[in-house]
Amino acid sequence: MTTHTRSTESRSADGHGGQVHDAVVVGGGAAGLNAALTLGRARRTVLLIDAGRQRNAPAHSMHNYLGHEGIAPADFLALARREVTRFGTRTAEASVVAAQRAADGNFEVALDDGTVVRARRLLLATGLVDELPDVPGVAERWAREVLHCPYCHGWEVRDRAIGVLATGPVGVEQALLWSQWSDDITLFTHTGPRLDDPARARLAARDVRVVEGRVAHLDVGADGLDGVVLADGRRSAVRHLVVAPRFTARLDGLAGLDLETAELRLFGQVAGSYVVTDPQGATSVAGVYAAGNITSLTETVIGSAAAGLKAAAALNLDLITEDTRRAVAAAVPPGV
Structure with a gap:
């Protein structure tokens, strides 16, 4: 299969083919997988980083997802992963230990296997931790x-x-x-x-x-x-x-991005903390998007998948805007 890309970014050495990816998606649950699917279908070069810590893994089945009612979480993920790979997305089975913006404006993400990957944009879908x-x-x-x-x-x-x-x-x-x-x-x-x-x-x-x-x-x-x-x-x-767990956004290894977070209160009780985004999933850090339970603590699987689509579409439009600006600048004759 031929993987298409319209990225204009140059390549640099890293552990995944020397590529500066259009997007690195962190988190392989419903939000991250649907974001990767959307970006792959938009002909973007995408790396999905998945540590395999899906929150609903202990559950026997998942519900209220039209067309997938009662499916086992593991079966749903296997199906979704097969769909995502059809469009060229690659997956790294690893955890993020550090992330930051590099001097050239791209992002660098260090993994627990020693690899450092680079991307023009990040989409975080790491979910949350249930504090019981x-x-x-x-x-x-x-x-x-x-x-x-x-x-x-x-x-x-x-x-x-x-x-x-x-x-x-x-x-x-x-x-x-x-x-x-x-x-x-x-x-x-x-x-x-x-x-x-x-x-x-x-x-x-x-x-x-x-x-x-x-x-x-x-x-x-x-x-x-x-x-x-x-x-x-x-x-x-x-x-x-x-029980009523405290829901805490999973931000392991992401402190270097300095994301804005906030507390969610329900009936006067602090229910947890989440990453603040705009309605399209853009965080307080330019070029970083987030979707799923990391931004909406009470979201269900189907809602997280929808949020992944929305954030990925916003990220793709962001890249198109940047690419167009660069193309216009490159087309202007010197001295004009």
Whole structure:
């Protein structure tokens, strides 16, 4: 297959054929893959850097993606990767350890295998890190019986006994939300704020039980989660537990870009941090774009894929504008 490119940039030595890529995409989830697909179809030279740390890897299936309902995350990624390679995108299985703008205006990205790659533009789709409550058993059962998103898992656990672990004011809202999928909801107050009368009235109206006290650990049996055990020894039987992770944009190795970040607050609680972009995915750093959960902490897979397309289109237009400006300058006769 012949790979086409309209890049006017000269080549320089690096570990991937000596090329200054039109774009390096960091992150191989839905956002990064769709960005790479879009840029490849735009006849750009693209390198996709993927460390293989997809956030939904522990999940059995993904949902609410039209045409792919219920597909296993690994199967979805394999399909997407095959599509991306059809258009000439190459992939480096590595992690970024450093990134910065070089003296010539391009970007240099250092990888953990010692390679340094160069690009005219960067598109970051590294996703986020789920910082889970410090309760023994939660991390081990995460994305199995320990959940957070009803739109991702609610149908699959409908009508089961579901507990909600309150670690802040969002706990009440989670309990009310999950009551749409089950009539057997228990709110464990744990480290959440003291419930006032209006909150208790709202919970009672949806038949949500309230269990006061701090949760000590999860009770896990041979078939998964059997319940939660409180610090005073009480045990409540639940088959699933809803938690509220702190969502933190994954920025490992990217400090040298000095990206603008901000905090997301939900119901007065800091839910996490994200990279600030404009509606097209441009960050505060010229030439650097971002898409997916790194910019939108509560985004689903289908939304992240759409964001990858949008950011890639903006990046391509940015390159066209630069190439046109250079072509115009080169066409002007000397001295004119």
